[in-house]
Amino acid sequence: MKLLFEGDHGKALCEHCQQVVTTTYVRRNVPFSDGHGEAKDVLVGICDVCETVVAIPAQSTPAIKEARKHQLTPIEARLPAIYLDVLDAAMHVVTKEASVQTRKLFISYYLRELVETKAADRLQRTHYEFSQWFSKQMTCRHLTPSRSMKRLSMKVNSYVADDFIILLEATHMTRTDLLKSVIWHIQEDVIEHRNPVVISDLQRLTRVAM
Ligand SMILES: [Zn+2]
DSSP: OOOOOTTOEEEEEETTTTEEEEEEEEEEEEEOTTSSSEEEEEEEEEETTTOOEEEOOGGGHHHHOOOOOOOOEEEEEEEEHHHHHHHHHHHHHHOTTOOHHHHHHHHHHHHHHHHHTTOHHHHHHHHHHHHHHHHHHHHHTTOOOOOOEEEEEEEEOHHHHHHHHHHHHHHTOOHHHHHHHHHHHHIIIIIISOOHHHHHHHHHHHHHHO
16 A cells, blocks of 8 residues: 655546546545535645546545444343453453443453454363362352352443454353353453453553543
């Protein structure tokens, strides 16, 4: 991709002149891609004959592209309170600035990570292993399982919602079980193994998302 500067020349087909013309790159106000409003001083190629805009270089495309309006999808579940504690503890390891909003970021990051690594089997296994481990802990510590439940509620963009659906289909788990397993993955990576790659990724993410 060639980076263009003001005053550069090129060639393009001009609809108005109905021929291939020489062009000059200049800054103009260009309408946004959805037709509402315009972007100011964008570098475009104009026809040297009639001055119509005939070329929009790659470097100017983001400026005129109207952001796709993302519909937010709710992901909600009622989980035993211990899961939210585990998630919050992991977030606190990553950053002392962690808040309720950070939960969405962590879960979203992990959904993507798990889709990319095709970790459906691992998710099912983790869920099973944690259930086993948890009942063993209860027995060993002579505790009765708490009935306290908490709601995990977040609104995610379409990419994250798609990742969630991909994992639901791949694992055949319920939404609640899947979220439990995802949280347990976070626990393993962040609290148990202190995985430096994951922790630094999450630190960077929370830093820019704050
Ligand atoms: Zn022209």
